[in-house]
Amino acid sequence: MVRNRLAFTLVELLVVIAIIGILIALLLPAVQAAREAARRSQCTNNLKQIALGVHNYHDTYKAFPIGGYGCCWGTWLLGVLPFVEQQALADLYQGEGYDGRPATPEPPRYGVAVNLPVTRTQVATYTCPSDSNTASMSLMSGVTFHNYVANYGNTNMLMITPLGTDTAGNPNRYGGAPFSWTWFQHGVTLDAKGIKLADVWDGTSNTLLFSETVQGKSGDLRGFAWWRSGSHFETYTTPNTAAPDVLNAASSCVMTDPANPPCTASTTLFHEYVAARSRHPGGVNAALCDGSVRFVANTINLDTWRWLGTIRGKEVLGQF
Amino acid sequence: MRFQFSMLASVLCLLGLVCGCGGGDPLGRREVSGTVTLDGAPLADGSISFQPVEKSTTSSGAVITNGAYSISREQGLPPGKYRVVINAVKPGTGLQMPAGGMPGDEVGTPAEELIPPGWNTESENFIEVGQSGPTEFKHEIVTKKQDKKEG
Numbered sequence: 001m002v003r004n005r006l007a008f009t010l011v012e013l014l015v016v017i018a019i020i021g022i023l024i025a026l027l028l029p030a031v032q033a034a035r036e037a038a039r040r041s042q043c044t045n046n047l048k049q050i051a052l053g054v055h056n057y058h059d060t061y062k063a064f065p066i067g068g069y070g071c072c073w074g075t076w077l078l079g080v081l082p083f084v085e086q087q088a089l090a091d092l093y094q095g096e097g098y099d100g101r102p103a104t105p106e107p108p109r110y111g112v113a114v115n116l117p118v119t120r121t122q123v124a125t126y127t128c129p130s131d132s133n134t135a136s137m138s139l140m141s142g143v144t145f146h147n148y149v150a151n152y153g154n155t156n157m158l159m160i161t162p163l164g165t166d167t168a169g170n171p172n173r174y175g176g177a178p179f180s181w182t183w184f185q186h187g188v189t190l191d192a193k194g195i196k197l198a199d200v201w202d203g204t205s206n207t208l209l210f211s212e213t214v215q216g217k218s219g220d221l222r223g224f225a226w227w228r229s230g231s232h233f234e235t236y237t238t239p240n241t242a243a244p245d246v247l248n249a250a251s252s253c254v255m256t257d258p259a260n261p262p263c264t265a266s267t268t269l270f271h272e273y274v275a276a277r278s279r280h281p282g283g284v285n286a287a288l289c290d291g292s293v294r295f296v297a298n299t300i301n302l303d304t305w306r307w308l309g310t311i312r313g314k315e316v317l318g319q320f
Numbered sequence: 321m322r323f324q325f326s327m328l329a330s331v332l333c334l335l336g337l338v339c340g341c342g343g344g345d346p347l348g349r350r351e352v353s354g355t356v357t358l359d360g361a362p363l364a365d366g367s368i369s370f371q372p373v374e375k376s377t378t379s380s381g382a383v384i385t386n387g388a389y390s391i392s393r394e395q396g397l398p399p400g401k402y403r404v405v406i407n408a409v410k411p412g413t414g415l416q417m418p419a420g421g422m423p424g425d426e427v428g429t430p431a432e433e434l435i436p437p438g439w440n441t442e443s444e445n446f447i448e449v450g451q452s453g454p455t456e457f458k459h460e461i462v463t464k465k466q467d468k469k470e471g
Contacts, residue, residue, distance in 0.1 A: 071424035111422040140422060163441070165403055169373045227423045237369075242395035243381025244367040246407075249415035249426050255383060262383045264367035265414060269433040269441055270407040299347055301377040 036130065036280065043128040043147070043212070043278075044285050044293050050125065050148055051209055051287035053083035063194030067150050067179035068228030070100030072109035075231040076150050076179060077126060084125045093118045099182035110226040111141055119143045119226040126225070130279040134215040134223070145215035145223040149233040149276070151208045153177030154309035156234055156246070156273040164236060166303045172236070175202075175310025178209055178289060181228055197289070201312040204289035208235065208308045211276035211286040211296075214261060220254035221247065222261070222274065234273040235309030239284040240298045245274045296320060347378060347398040350449055353390035354457035356406060358434070359464055362387020366408030366435070368459070373446065376400030384408070397449045404445040404459060408434040436463055 008016075057065055057080060065079030074096035081090035094114050095107030110119045120142045122133060128147035135144040155163050155174045164172040178195050200207050211233055215223040222245065224230030229248045237243045244262040247253045253263035266272045276296075278284040283297040289311075296305070300320050307315035352370075356363040368389055369381030376398045382389040384406070391397070414431030417423075439445060439461055447457050 072422075109422070109424060111424070143422075161441075164371045164379075164405070165373060167372045167374070167377050169403075221423055224423060229423070237381075238378055241380060242391050243369040243379060244383050246367075248423075249417065250409060250431070251415070251417040251426065252423065262367075262381075264365075264383060264407065265409050265431055267407060267409055267414075267431045267433040269437065299378065302372060302379055303377065 039129040040280050040285070040295075043130055043280070044295070046125050046128065047148060047210060047212070047285050047287045047293045048291070049084055050080060051291045051293065053080045054209065055291055056083040058197060061194065063196050064178055066182065066194060067152060068181035068231055069097050070182060071228050072111070073098040073100070073107060074110070075225060075228055077123070077146065077225050077231060081123075084123075086123065086125075089118055089121060089123070111143055116141060116143070122146075128212060128278070131215050131223075134217055139219065140224070143224070143226055145230070146225040147212055147215065147223060147278075148210050149213045149223075149225070149231055149274070150179040150210055151177055151309055152179055152181075152232040152234050154235045154306040154313070156236065156271040157181075157229070157232060158271045161271060166306070167301075172306055175307075175313030175315075177309065178207065178311055179232065181232070195311065199311055200289050202307075202310060202314065205292065206308065206317050207289045207311050209287045209289045209291075211239070212278040212284045213274065214277045214279060216252075216254065217259045218254050218257040219251075220257065220260040220263070221252040222263075222277070229272060232274065233276045235276070235306050236273045237275040238298060238300055238302055238305050239276045239296055240278065241275050243275070245277075246270055246272050247274070248272050345394075349380075349393055349396040349398050350455050351391065351393040351396050352380070352449065352455045352457070353388070354459060355388050356384050356459045356461065357387060358408075358461045360460075363406075363408060363461070366406060369405045370397055370402035370447065371405060372400055373403050374401040376402065376449075381405075397455075399449050399451050402447050402449065403443050404439065404447055405443050406435050406439045406459065406461065410434040435461060 065076045068075040078093055078096055098107040108114050122144045126146040126148055131147055153159050153174055155161055159174050213223045221230050244264040246266045247263050248266055250265040254260055261277050276284045283295050286296045287293045301318055304318045304320050307313055307317055363384055366384040368384055371379055380391055380395055380397050382391050410432040415426035415428050417426050449455055
């Protein structure tokens with residue numbers, strides 16, 4: 001029997017199409033991963049720009065910027081703006097530098113009309129493309145959320161309480177941090193100091209300067225960085241941990257939206273601390289005080305991560 | 321038809337190769353869950369975290385809802401000994417956001433802690449996560465003094 005076909009049968013065609021389909025299906029996750037890798041490298045670059053901006057700030061003012069003034073009178077975002085080519089935006093802001101001591105009249109906060117042209121701006125250098133932007137006019141007067149946070153050390157935002165233990169059961173004591181904030185609340189004062197590079201005794205390549213956060217959704221205030229409590233992180237917990245972040249008040253923590261990382265409200269015993277978090281698989285980007293940026297895995301040794309958070313802890317770091 | 325069958329067979333082989341094995345976990349984490357009661361009643365809201373004391377090099381934690389919590393294996397605890405830290409806001413205390421307020425406008429005093437220090441800042445409660453075996457824990461917090469029989 002002689003077969004002299006000039007065409008494919010239907011079954012042959014279907015098989016070919018199925019194979020092509022499978023090959024594309026194989027490729028798709030790789031394409032998505034490549035897209036995320038590109039976004040992550042953009043994110044890394046932003047962090048590098050911020051770290052270099054802080055170094056230029058240090059060249060000008062001989063100290064790092066203040067982490068935050070009171071609750072609402074400017075954070076490091078403002079201090080660094082002129083050094084990431086946003087001088088015009090920085091000039092628009094009014095009332096920076098007030099720390100919350102009673103005064104009449106009180107200088108304008110970040111959320112009042114005169115400052116909204118600044119605080120409604122989504123600054124591209126402060127935004128990581130792996131995350132989606134939360135800001136909308138129906139939420140917090142349209143004030144923007146951002147993705148980078150300053151290192152407040154290895155304990156909590158008050159930077160005073162020894163909290164937790166290391167893997168040998170020793171207490172985790174505060175070892176200094178590149179950033180702090182001025183505070184006047186409930187009759188207690190805390191004066192922020194602009195830390196100098198010379199204060200970084202542990203070495204600039206062994207101390208974190210900045211890391212990432214995620215923008216809270218549905219009213220959650222993580223990444224709400226024109227406001228003090230949205231602009232810092234602590235190395236008390238490892239990156240992207242399942243342990244809840246401790247936020248300033250119950251109204252800042254929205255656990256009904258599954259997009260938000262776990263959180264709880266602070267109490268008189270449990271002060272505010274926030275972990276470094278990102279939407280990248282497996283870890284967070286972190287800038288060190290020497291201006292280098294690296295990707296830190298979620299599985300980093302807890303002690304190493306806490307020691308990276310201190311400027312004068314005098315610890316010997318492991319690999320990270 | 322033999323041609324199509326061999327084709328199908330090779331496609332199946334290819335699929336098998338691709339699906340392969342799952343990702344490894346360098347820490348050997350384990351899924352952890354448990355219940356938390358305060359004076360016998362489930363703790364409505366709060367948070368729990370575990371601080372490594374021996375062997376482990378990481379911590380983890382979870383939000384407590386209706387007296388229960390669970391941590392997935394990906395975020396769980398490697399085998400080792402951990403200090404248990406539980407905190408919760410005392411109902412009716414804490415900063416309140418006035419209507420139409422912005423963050424920073426909260427009024428009132430900071431929330432009071434509901435859980436006694438023996439379960440958080442001065443915790444002497446530990447759990448052991450083994451290489452195998454159960455990883456479900458019961459945490460029974462007692463604030464009221466136990467009634468002592470007189471005499």
